[in-house]
Amino acid sequence: MKAKKWVSTLLLVLGFIVYFSVNEPESAYAMHIMEGFLPVGWAVFWWVVFIPFFIVGLRALKKITKETPELKIMLGLAGAFTFVLSALKIPSVTGSSSHPTGTGLGAVMFGPLPMSVLGSIVLLFQALLLAHGGLTTLGANAFSMAIAGPIVGYWVYKGLMRSTGKQKWAIFTAAALADLSTYVVTSLQLALAFPAEQGGILASFVKFGSIFAVTQVPLAISEGLLTVLIWNWMQSYSTEELSVLQRKMKGAKQS
Template sequence: MGKKSLCLSLAGISIVTCFFWMNSYSPAYAMHIMEGFLPFGWALFWWGVTIPFIVLGLHSIKGKVRENPEVKTLLGLSGAFAFVVSALKLPSVTGSSSHPTGIGLGAILFGPTAMTVLGTIVLLFQALLLAHGGLTTLGANAFSMAVVGPFIAYGVFKGGSKFNLPFSVCVFLAVMLGNLGTYLVTSFQLALAFPSEVGGVLESFYKFSSIFALTQVPLAISEGFLTVIIMNLIKKYNMNELRLLNVFVKEAR
């Protein structure tokens, strides 16, 4: 009964999220940094930076599955959650957009490198199935959303736990700051590729980040509250597959 209730709750949240995404869809904008938007050199550079984290993540996932085979269900849930939630987008900077990331849940449960793999898979599926983002820009998008975002979320969660902040507060801050960190990095990536003629990279970063902030701040707050609801549902029903949550909470404290 616990499993059924949890699945129904997650399904309801996913349906609502998809509804808002479908009604906000605009083909004039692509999710993340769209295909061909970055110069080839920068696209290749971000691939090179991201690949080592993917390798580390594969080793991390392999070890966790070996120790607890039942966590495969939760790994799948974390990836599906990121895919559905990050499908909600609002047009922002030309060639990009603002949207929730969905990476906080998996980062808290499995650590940042494991979420790098899941986040990259999510971005790949979105590029291939939804034409959101792109293959050449996948490295850049993965670095911001699947590398930096998870590391910030996991670090904030552990830090908050060590200061004995309430569990829900730790989750909210981790997810919100992980989301905002993702878009600060995206702004920096765009600034490096397209520096302003006056003021250079810093001026360009200021412009990109200022525009993103209009839509990203409320989205980050909303994602924080949504993830708190999901995490509390996981704690409440305490399924056998979700015992890893308690392990991470104890380690963080």
């Protein structure tokens, strides 16, 4: 058992070293949609869409901490993982940046609703503490990264677990697609705000999506692999918390 723990820790450390070495960010201080880049109308629109999810997410988060307080450390881990990965920003489309999201892990463990809170808090902290900006565009950024991404990741995980039963494959795919779907939504947000003169929204969506794909596809694959390493590590060192979490997930499914 000690050997298994040692191996999982070593693999996790090596995974982080390789990940940060391969995905070393350049100087980029902008969210995936930078401060002031969206027209006022669209910035307000995404705030209005985002807020109801955040309120429902707060209720879900409160319920988890009240019913199973022993899972608070796992919530902290999910938030920290999201914070670290999403802080690695690479310059991309003008007025934007490309980066991993880290929301797939939390979506697998707790579902998409708590991640709407954790993910948006992460973006707020980065905007204020890391000088990444993005207060006016926080609604749009939070919708794509903290809402759309976790929703996709959660349902992909559920679907693959039902169809294949292969948990590691389900976790990898969920994390990777949570990352990619964030930028699909970001591309749509930018396309709606800045439709192309020729081809309109669709042409603009294809243009933004194609540029993001150059950096985001390898980021998503490496994020999926890193998320599996994190899961392996938790299985070695947080078996009790994972057992509580899995019982809770089964109970939620039955109800």
